[in-house]
Structures are given as C-alpha cells and as structure tokens.
Amino acid sequence: MVKLSGVYKGMRKGYGETLIELGKKYENLVVLDADLSGSTQTAMFAKEFPERFFNAGVAEQNMMGMAAGLATTGKIVFASSFSMFASGRAWEIIRNSIAYPKLNVKIVATHAGITVGEDGASHQMCEDIAIMRVIPNMVVIAPTDYYHTKNVIRTIAEYKGPVYVRMPRRDTEIIYESEEEATFEIGKGKVLVDGDDLTIIATGEEVPEALRAAEILKENGISAEIVEMATIKPIDEDIIKKSKDFVVTVEDHSIIGGLGSAVAEVIASYGLNKKLLMIGIKDVFGRSGKADELLRYYGLDGESIAKKIMEEMKKA
Secondary structure (H helix, E strand, C coil), X not given: CCCCCCCEECHHHHHHHHHHHHHXXXXXXXXXXXXXXXXXXXXXXXXXXXXXXXXXXXXXXXXXXXXXXXXXXXXXXXXXXXXXHHHHHCHHHHHHHHHCCCCCEEEEEECECHHHHHHCXXXXXXXXXXXXXXXXXXXXXXXXXXXXXXXXXXXXXXXXXXXXXXXXCCCEECCCCCCCCCCCCCCCCEEEECCCCEEEEECCCHHHHHHHHHHHHHHCCCCEEEEECCEEECCCHHHHHCCXXXXXXXXXXXXXXXXXXXXXXXXXXXXXXXXXXXXXXCCCCCCCCCHHHHHXXXXXXXXXXXXXXXXXXXXX
C-alpha cells in the first residue's frame, strides 16, 4: 500500500545494499567511484568485492572512460559520484564514449537537487535531468524511496545500454511497505492515488511531497490523482495522455529541460487540451541551507505545492 509512513531511509543505502546482491549474482559486474564511495555507498561493494571495485580518484572524466573500456570487455559497469560531477564534469565523455556506442554503463549519481543542503549552489545539481536526457541512447531515472531504489538498480543491471540514475543526499520518506510493492519498469509511470480534479506527476524524492500535497488538497475539497514518473526518459506518454485536464509536474530540478519540460513536450506534440503547471527550480541557482528549509524556500514541500495548486485553480 502506498502511503506516507513517517519513516525515512536513504536511497543511497538501498543502492549500496543492492550492489552487493548483484555482485553475488553477476560475476562480470564491476563498480567504479570517484573517491566518494563513503558518500555514494559503493564502499559496501568495495568491502565485499575489492577485486571488482575501482577508485578512479577525483577524476570523473577518467572514470567514465574507464567505465567505457570495461564495458567493451563484457562487464556490467556501475559508475558513481555526486550528480554535479558525474553528469556535469564528465558529460562529454559520457556522450561520446558511453552513449554513442551504447555501452552497458550505469551511471548512478547521488547528491542530486537542492536538498544537498549546506553544500550550496556549487554542489546542488538541478540541471542533470536536462543534460542527460538530451543524449541519444540514454535512459534517465529518478527512484522514489529506499525500496523503490533497490528495484530500480536490479532492473537497470539487466538492461543492456547506458542509464543515468539520480538520487538525493538526504534520507527520504518511505512510501512503499516492501520491495514487492515498489514495482518498477523502465518507461512506465504509475498511478499511486486516484483523483478526479487534477493530475500531479512527480519524480524522485518529490513523490512523497506530492502525496502530502494531495492530502492537503483533499481537506480543501480537491481530488488529486498522483502519478509517480520514475523514468523521465523514455517517458510514459500513455499515462500523460490519460491524465486530467489540469496537470501539475513536481521535481527537485530546474523546470527547464526536466520532468515538466518532458511532460510539456508530450502535451504539445499530441495537441492535448491540458493546462500545465510546472513546479520546480525556476531558472536560479540553489542556496546553502538545511534540506527541509530549502524545500520550503523553493516551494517544493507538500504544503507549498498544495498552495500553488489552489492558487492556480482559482484563476480558472
């Protein structure tokens, strides 16, 4: 059952634990990191399989080149760093050495979005969805919670081709009661809550905030459908087509090129008669602060989301 649990657990931990499970299953699976294995949680794999773990040092571009080379030898490669460095600093190498030849490399980036917190704008990566989804052959995913992350990692290990996964630094609220309930399929969205008045499409750590917003809206007589859009590319066009006439996208990412843009592209390309409200970072850099404070400051907490929606509905 999907619900706000009040229990928080890190997606990074789910990633590290699942790498160990996959390491036992696939002898050809290797893991690379850029001297941040304690933060990305790949240190778990390094401890269990030291001969299959490679620390590239603070050299993310080299790490992606190494990942490409290992993939050409038949390895399933997981490469991790902070999202700012994994997607930003190493973008050209990813494009030309991994995505162009469609190699079997899984880039799992942590510390995405503004909830990196006190590290500030230099580390708050709110552009990674945009710059990764524009690359041909690249799949882009943002898991929802701890259990969901484990299923995402299992799924991409079996997928042949390049994948980019983003996850936050902070522990996030668990909405699934078990791994069995936290189902995931590449390219498929999921309706978590039925509603009649509008559709909220959320991704990543903003899914629990969308659920919180739906509860507030319900108290005000507004029925919101909640859609979990874990795969931003390829995006689930069918679920967007079936959405209500008022669509709201919610993401801890710039509204330029992110989930909101991807949904807008579908609405426009099919000539759908839908109103779209994009809630996210509005073409500004982040600021230093505690994660929860930043969510409120940028209007990404459940209460702020509900308030924006009600204000928009009054304009109609």
